[in-house]
Amino acid sequence: MTFDPQKFIEKKIEEIKKLVGNEKVLAAVSGGVDSTTAAALTFKALGPEQIKVIFIDTGFMREGEPQWVKEILKDVMPVEIVDVKEEFYKRLMGLSDAEEKRKVFRELFYNVVSREAKKWGATWLVQGTTAPDWIETTGGIKTQHNVLEQLGINVREKWGFKLLEPLVELYKDEVRAVARALGLPEEIASRQPFPGPGLLVRVVGKVTMEKLEVVRKATKIAEEGLKELKPSQYFAAVWEDELGEKIMEEPEVYLYKGVRATGVKGDLRAYGPIALVKNVEWNKVYDVWKDVIHRNNEVTHVVSELVEEGEGKYTVSIRAVVTENFMTADVLRVGKDKLEEIANEIIKNVPHVKRVVYDVTPKPPATIEYE
Missing domain, CATH: 3.30.300.10 (GMP Synthetase; Chain A, domain 3)
Structure with a gap:
């Protein structure tokens, strides 16, 4: 059956409204198509009174990336940059093991998210987890930093929020189709993937x-x-x-x-x-x-x-x-x-x-x- 992005959007907007009710939501975008599409979809469903969109600058981004993301999305949704570079450098410099680096990064990232969610009064975190993310993580290929509940991590108990993952059954070409249907800039819709831990894994x-x-x-x-x-x-x-x-x-x-x-x-x-x-x-x-x-x-x-x-x-x-x-x-x-x-x-x-x-x-x- 052919994937219809417009139908998907309509269905997800209804689901998100029903699930979230009057509660507040935090979205952390990286500028990649997955996280940005998930945030834009939720923003369309709930509006600025209920959702806050942040960009966490971990210090492992490409040159000028935080400002570029904020600027290119200004007509879609407001993005606030949260600068935590020093916090990440302090914990990650000197580490060598690939899996340890990913796990430490994940812990730091969600501690920051939890902190920002409390400030905003959010009980939900929206993220752009897609099908390949959880398939690779649960299959033991590598730990994707945004795969949590699929590993049995109780995010509500650990970090104090519930997860909203509107793209979790989609593959990359389907996410891009949804991005375009939402009116995201083509530079985002066709953007190459960038790993959550960024340059850390390079x-x-x-x-x-x-x-x-x-x-x-x-x-x-x-x-x-x-x-x-x-x-x-x-x-x-x-x-x-x-x-x-x-x-x-x-x-x-x-x-x-x-x-x-x-x-x-x-x-x-x-x-x-x-x-x-x-x-x-x-x-x-x-x-x-x-x-x-x-x-x-x-x-x-x-x-x-x-x-x-x-x-x-x-x-x-x-x-x-x-x-x-x-x-x-x-x-x-x-x-x-x-x-x-x-x-x-x-x-x-x-x-x-x-x-x-x-x-x-x-x-x-x-x-x-x-x-």
Whole structure:
């Protein structure tokens, strides 16, 4: 049956009104299509007297993002920026384990939400949880920060609010259709997904301010360079550039020392090494991951070298995928010249970068994000 966004909106507005009654609601938007659509739908149902929309600036956002979101949504709904950067930096700097980072972030995020809800007198929190979020979390692939009740977390007891999740049965293409039907700006409706913990999950391994600034600057360059190709998701990530064991001779393949990223093996999460491929013929670059993983089944991501500068201490990885539902994804096949142009700009403009690579692993066996 064809999805009808207008019918969905009408049905949900009735449900929200009935469920919430005269109580107050808080919505935390990230600027991504899921959270913004959920907030806009609830705003349409209840109006400004009952719902307050906030943007929590955790310090792990892209350059200028909080102000951009507030400005682009001003004609749809008012957005208040809540600056809690220092609170998040204090707890997250120095952490290395991917799952620990996600869990600490989730705890901090909902503590802030709880605080803001009490100020507003809200008993409900609206959030943009979608079907892939809870499927991945309950399936053990990774902890999505916005999946709570599906894990048995009693949010009312823990944080003092009830959850309103109007999009929980939808997939990304359906959410985008609802966004457009609600009249959200196209920049939001077609926006690529951005993880709740933001750049935190793209600082692979130990979190430091230096790595965070590297990935923030590299992200801006990578997004600018790739946007005309319209990938489903595209970004930069950073980790320490230290090569360990050589696992293949032709082409040359090394494992990064002490660097691990998330992948999918069967239906479960895997947490394994990242492999670097050097000097591979470009016509073979998008298939080389099969040989690498055949050689070492623990590898979760395979990246191909674009530029090695020789100075600096970090690898920046460019990741771009195409997908319809985000449950599986193919690598965007980009020409070598285009990628090298982006890589050289990163080397030239971002301090401390030694090497720039392109991730050539589909999902599965990799996840789209690194952590």
